Amino acid sequence: MIHTFNSSNYKAICEELAQKDAQLKHIIQTYGYPPMWSRPNTFESLVHIILEQQVSLASALSALNKLRDYVQQITPARVLLLTDEEFRACYCSRQKTAYIKYLAETIVSGQIDLDAFEALPDNEIRVSLTSLKGIGNWTVDVYLMFVLQRADLFPVGDLAAVNALKRVKGLPAQASRDELVNVAAQWSPFRTVATMMLWHYYLSAPRKA
Incomplete structure (x- = not known):
């Protein structure tokens, strides 16, 4: 089955994730909803x-x-x-x-x-x-x-998403790929939307000195 998200259910998915994950809830409370980044299929x-x-x-x-x-x-x-x-x-x-x-x-x-x-x-x-x-x-x-707005992906090769995940979850810098994938698995079937929340945090939160 193909799972997607769209502009009409995006915020509801963010809220559902926030109810299950205190750190994601904090991102929304502090920085608001993440943009729903999208591009045409071209x-x-x-x-x-x-x-x-x-x-x-x-x-x-x-x-x-x-x-x-x-x-x-x-x-x-x-x-x-x-x-x-x-x-x-x-x-x-x-x-x-x-x-x-x-x-x-x-x-x-x-x-x-x-x-x-x-x-x-x-x-x-x-x-x-x-x-x-x-x-x-x-x-x-x-x-x-x-x-394609597929709803359940975590891009473990994306440095911004990975670094945001480590900061939000207090993971060590040397956390393994498997550890990161396991943490992101708790957001299934909406790992993509959770990742957009992480990117939003990465772009919005002040960097540590």
Whole structure:
């Protein structure tokens, strides 16, 4: 069964999580409800997530905007017309240029159908996308959470979510991946919404000196 969330039930899910978890309740009481981050199910959204790999959100957005200036509309066909030099002028590394081109080719060829993903379970989407060069589990997690609004994911490869979880739960810096996954498991079937609360905390709470 596919579990999703939307703008009409988002706050109710936040409240349900807050009733079960004192630390999540404290986040809402202190910083308010988290934004419901979402993106359309488009090639551009996946390109944006690829650009966000291992760089700041601001840097990725700058590259996306530059790319949009070049092609007007970020579609597979238009992106494939760009030269490597034009990609470089859009702040795209050689590696990310290759990833974006490969993704565009798989969509043009019909190997990947983003619209069809909406009816597929998370694990099938993950298998399909991670078979592509340059797309790993973090990229798939963000796609599932932001684009398809799948409700029950914790992106254990996301540093902001992991660091927020450690701070909120008072976990040691060296806490293992398994420990983090076990803590997040208590929020199932709404781990995605809990993660959005963690991101909200990460962006809102003052950093320790």
